[in-house]
Amino acid sequence: MHTAPRRLALIDMGTNTFHLLIVEMPTQPGEKPLELLRTKAGVRLGEGGISRGEIAPAAYSRALHTMRGFKEEIDLHGVNEVRATATSAMRVSSNGPDLVRDIFEQTGIRVEVIPGAREAELIWEGVRQAVDLGGEPQLIMDVGGGSTEFIIADRHTIFWKQSFEIGAQRLLDKFFTPADGIMPAAALAAERDYLAEMLAPLHAAVAHFRPVGLVGASGSFDTLGDLQAGRVHSEAEQPPMRELTLAGFQESLRQLLSLNHEQRVALPGMFPMRADMLVVAAVLIDYVLGSFGLTRIRSSAYALKEGLLAEMLGL
Incomplete structure (x- = not known):
């Protein structure tokens, strides 16, 4: 039958x-x-x-x-x-x-x-379907709109995970109400101070597990990859894994901080809905890279839903 x-x-x-x-x-x-x-x-x-x-x-x-x-x-x-x-x-x-x-x-x-802990677990499950995490700890980061998940893990094991209520929409509401669309230096400093305070548990975990690279999941990282590629990739076109250059990220950050809203929307590779949110998200990513001395950045187009699928398949 x-x-x-x-x-x-x-x-x-x-x-x-x-x-x-x-x-x-x-x-x-x-x-x-x-x-x-x-x-x-x-x-x-x-x-x-x-x-x-x-x-x-x-x-x-x-x-x-x-x-x-x-x-x-x-x-x-x-x-x-x-x-x-x-x-x-x-x-x-x-x-x-x-x-x-x-x-x-x-x-x-x-x-x-x-819950946030379950979200972090599924993100790791999804990311490891796209990125070879290898045998050394990696810092996985998923900047959502409401929360940001951090996971320290290798291919086989999650060593530490935590969900922080510091997503891009919250950071936008708190630090960046764009009048002319350019983030003032005082707001930039305030966001960095706030992150230092909120991410104290992450600092402790990184000092303990010493991750060797950053892996960013979906969302903001997809758009940063598109900015480096100079064009928007549709959801179906997103490569599962992309290597982002640190110099390319720093150039994108400089543009995001110096251009106004319309100029950001016009950047080749910008997903218009993210034109403001990506400013505060990139400041968060820059804070993480700088604080922990990470120079290798990979992005995973796979995250939570791919993690759920992998779990159902028993992968």
Whole structure:
């Protein structure tokens, strides 16, 4: 008897971006899943509310609209299993549970709101499918809109992990309300001081485990890679792993800090939704590189949803 192929949809509802990955699961051991669709939508769930602990009405309706669109794709591809996870914005928002309920009522999709430690674990699972982490500790970093996860791990083992509520939307709200769109020196200094205070546990962990390189997962790192390449790559075109040069990163940082909003949007490789957020995210990345003397930067297009898939496949 011929059974229908098992098709799986993985949804990662981030604070900035919602991602959808649809795959056909392998029928033979050792086979790879067949990727049918990989897409994303800039929902900006944290905009206008995350720093006050709520999802703003416009962001709430964008989320529902996006999930209805994802449901159409899911139906179109004959998916028979859906795993949807939500992270920082949904964890901390007073109306996050309402959104979970409304998504279920409107689409039938059950959303699992996952804690930061679980998020960090899945990010490592995803990153190691794209990047050879080797046998020495690496510092893995995922700058989200609401939270930033840091993981110190090699190919086989997580040595330390922590999720910090210092995502790019929060940093933007706190340090950079762009009047002319250029970050003032005082705000830059204030962000760096704040990071030094917030990231004390990371300093202790790095001193103990001594990671040898930085691996950045998705989001901001994809855009930094696109800036170095000089063009935007669609979600489906993103190479799983890219090596970023330190000089290229420093040049991007200099541009991000010296150009106004319109000039940043016009940079070849800029994803317009990230034109402001990338400023504070790049300051965070620069702080990490400088504080820990890391010179090797690799970016992974794989993160949470690929981690979830790897876990389901037992990879």
